[in-house]
Amino acid sequence: MIQQVTTTESDQTLDAPIAPADHLVGKSCRRVDGQEKVTGAALYGADLFPNSAELFASVVRSEHAHANIVSIDATQALEVAGILGVYTHADVGGTNIHGLIRRDHPALASKRVRYFGDSIAVVVAKTERAAKLGRDKVAVTYEPLPVIATMEQAIAEGACKLYPEGNVMGDKRIRKGDVERALADSHVVVSDTFFTQTVDHAFLDIEAGTGHWDGQVLTLYVAGQWVHEERRLIALALGLPVEQIRIIQPVTGGAFGGREDISIQIYLGLAALKHQGKTIALRYTRSESMRARHKRHALKIESTFGANADGMLTAAKIVVYSDEGAYASTGIAVMRKAASHATGPYCVPNVEVDVYGVHTNNNPTGAMRGFGACQMAIAYEGMMDRVARALDMDRETFRRKNLIQSGDTVTTGQRIDPVSVGLCLTKAIQKFKDQPYPGSDHLPAHIKRGWGMSAICFGLGYGDGFPDCSRARVELSDSGIATVYTGGVEVGQGLLNAMMQIAGEELGLPFESMRIVAADTELTDESGSSSATRQTYFTGNAVRMAASELREQVLDIAGIKLKVHPHEITLQHGWAYETSNSNNRVRMEKICTEGLTRGYSLKATALFKPRTIVEIPNTGQSPRAFITYLFGAHVSQVLVNIETGEVKVERHIAAHDVGKAVNPQSVEGQIVGGVAQGLGMALMEEVTYRDGRIMNPGLTDYIIPTIKDLPPVEAIIVEHDDPGGPFGAHGVGEPPLIGAVPAILSAIYDATGKAPCELPMSPERTWRLINEVCENDPLSKVF
């Protein structure tokens, strides 16, 4: 993907004064990809079809949630007019396996299927219709196995094992202090169990792309979240050297973790290898997308918190069961993030956390915005409200007593400095109280209003000793245009602008002089994934470092031209001038042409690779589990119809410390979007299964919020410089969702006097909570 700002005619003639310092960092520069997106010119995966597709692929999927494959018979499929081939595991040249952490997921199942979306064969045909007709004619004979539909079934004695090792995928623990004793000595001890639901990413841009093999290079246009890692996984599965694979990210409409696992890449690659010289196209329907893709983990969280009479937390004992579905996906890392965020931004001296990942025949579960930390925030914030009530203490006061301060440690033992969670909470509550909601105070008796709050933290990056790093390259051309090269993918979050603005700021260039090349494995170096809220921090740092290196060359050349020492030169708006005499100046173009003739490379690369420290397995303790921590606080106000259980969010305030907002408008966009997605999780979104089969694989019954459900979100950007971030920035992607859900639940608690513990709080669940109705409980079918 190559993006360039459309340049307007320069007003900078030689005599004109230099435009005032134009700080790109902190400015809402117009999105470089904005115009093409709003005009429809942008080419998303499925938009590539009309011009390039020559052949079409379709995927045969399991009709069972759990079964042995007895035979695969393509005879009838091959008789369908237009069918060119049906390919199974036997046709895959490599390991035929993928998986980001554990390689356990067959690209095409050979012996056994473990979920309803497992893929078995790829059909290639001249038309998309023929490919689908052929797909439906592939005859697979199964020997059904018992379906493990719930975690309870999975751990029951004598349960059918999904893997030889059993159904427990793994565990994570935190051990700090003496929990039993601290609980025994506590003034109050409060317990509750939370059930969070399975959530789908529901990005609008359904999986779609093309693949082409020219005999030398396999080129895939498929949206992912980490093109270089995807290339490695595809190479392994297909048995090609990575050098022979090129991935180019098309314009991408949302990811939210849903593109982290391999989706259509291997099918496309296989089909392309079998049909050299032809461009193969493959796209899912919404229902196939939901059937195939991993989901957010459903968690059962058993929480016990103790506090002393002064309102200080004494201990937390937390046991989590996580529905991992059929394959590991990123589940191990999600479990770890859940464990390390189990007590959030609170000082709890004694902590015991056990997280168990349990395999079922549901869809694999993996990355989704919040990554385990989101579910845990629902529980710890829910517990803060409950313990405060048990102590008969104000919710805010209780939180403030226990929130970590700069220099305190979180539950992993990591010392955090600076900490801004208290500041975020102050700002959110201040806004709530100072600018009261304009709505009427006269409510009918069956409508109750309530408000709630949340305070959250989030460890940025992969953490835990994983070699997390980003590379970047910045180049200047002889026309004074700077190009940023990054392997990072733009999924809608604003990565392109952020990287261009950071480089432009460092080089003293106007935004119009910036260009970016991103997420093409041939043209760019690896920049890690667009996930874990890490790109602004990681790739932002790499870009800044490269730009800073390049700046040295520019100053050096400018020094020769201006006959002054490089340290006496200011770069501003495309000019270099002598700091004390701005008439002694030279334009960037001139510097670049001069530099090139003098043999300067006008290029610089950088690697940003800060270290984190792996946890001690038995205690989960690590002095630096995450590179940095992000903080936020929300206030939400709801109306609850206590007769019907309907909940309406009237007002939502979200304060997030982003270090420095590189592009404030993008930051606000992330906050509003995160609140919208959080509102969906809190009130309506839920993948429902029956015996491993998704009952609502489409947006008719997988309910996501509309504009009518979302109040105007009041975003408060808190800027508390992060000493390790580029220009003090760190990131904002995940925290807004994490903060939104518990704040809404807290408001429901306030309105109804009943503490919610099941998600989503649909009208029926809210009504059941208020009226304490257990009969015929829909929850029993899930956990």
Add this chain to the structure above:
Amino acid sequence: MFHQPMTFEHALDLRSELGTDATVINGGTDVVVAMNHGAIKPTTFIDVSRIKALRGIEKQNGHLIMGAGVTFADLGKMHFRALREASLSVGGPAIRNMGTIGGNIATASPAGDGCVALLAMNAEVQLSSKARGDRWMPLVDYFIDYRKTALADDELIKAVRVHNNPRSRWYKIGKRGAVNISLVCCAISQNENNKTELAFGCVGPIPKVAPKASALLTGETLTPELIDDVANLVTHEVAPIDDQRGTATYRRAMCSTLTKRLLTQLMEDAPKGDADA
């Protein structure tokens, strides 16, 4: 083949000629969805959306007659409160601009919001065929079983009518604020003779009336005690099921809750005259 008759007579000709071989389509908001899901695979269409005569709304002898092609956007501007609110609760603006009341009645979904509002208003539906001409029938008799109706293979829905402007109330419970499929919906109307009708959506295979509850109310002045009795009675008149949208337990309880709430509104608003017009 895509037939696009400009007159209702031509449409009836085509319908009698093609019968079930052709799919009638108006706004397409149900038909196209069914095609996308592969539930139907039509090859021939009779598109009735160009027939002007189907799009009229007129008053005649104390009746309001609405052509089958009247859209929910049109109905959303009307004075009949339950029908207006039901119409405005359908889908989003785009769906309301395309979706028609005739299509809603023909689809006969138990969640059909228009059907429920009209049922409570004692509506009648006009069915026409080339061979047998027009017939009016009470909407309540039109719904037979799950997606099974009185519409014959050579018939089209021409219009639907409501007598006078009864006082009416409407409420729909769904999971979100727009493009919102009913979990339960309820409509209530009361005419000048205090004849009160109740209708429910999503509580059985068809949009459902509650005749026993209506009988209990007929001719009576609303009192809190009477309302409680009726609210209890309706739970025995509905037969909701569990599905992934909600449980029977909840739906049954909501029938009672909504009955009570809407009747109470009628009672409390009574002195205000035609405040609901």
